[in-house]
Amino acid sequence: xxxxxxxxxxxxxxxVLGLAISTAEADVPKxxxxxxxxxxxxxxxxxxxxxxGRWYSFELGSEGPGERLTFDMSLDAATDTxxxxxxxxxxxxxxxxxxxxxxxxWETHFEFPLHRIANEAARQGGLTLTCRSAGSALICG
Numbered sequence: 482x483x484x485x486x487x488x489x490x491x492x493x494x495x496x497v498l499g500l501a502i503s504t505a506e507a508d509v510p511k512x513x514x515x516x517x518x519x520x521x522x523x524x525x526x527x528x529x530x531x532x533x534g535r536w537y538s539f540e541l542g543s544e545g546p547g548e549r550l551t552f553d554m555s556l557d558a559a560t561d562t563x564x565x566x567x568x569x570x571x572x573x574x575x576x577x578x579x580x581x582x583x584x585x586x587w588e589t590h591f592e593f594p595l596h597r598i599a600n601e602a603a604r605q606g607g608l609t610l611t612c613r614s615a616g617s618a619l620i621c622g
Contacts, residue, residue: 517553518609518610521548527582528543528580563596563599589618591621593621
């Protein structure tokens with residue numbers, strides 16, 4: 482009788498533990514890695530920045546004519562949230578990604594359609610766009 486009771490109890494505990502593990506795995510967001518490349522097709526230096534909320538922005542890099550800037554991002558397909566990992570390897574949701582001429586990036590910026598390029602990069606396994614001069618501003622496509 483005691484052996485039977487212990488066996489049933491052990492099976493029940495294994496079932497509960499298995500259920501808890503599968504539920505925890507289902508709650509983990511599936512982040513799709515994205516690689517986004519911007520080619521500087523202008524005669525000037527470009528700088529790119531990301532806005533992570535209305536109050537926080539950070540520079541992603543600057544490159545000269547003919548050079549490339551590469552950004553690794555992730556897309557949570559369930560929520561359509563685009564994120565970049567900070568130095569602590571924490572996913573930071575990105576609201577806006579833009580590039581402009583160095584020293585006057587905001588005045589000359591081109592704002593990328595973030596969710597469209599993220600979904601396109603996810604479908605293609607990456608995305609490369611070239612930025613060109615459009616008068617005193619920038620156009621990328």
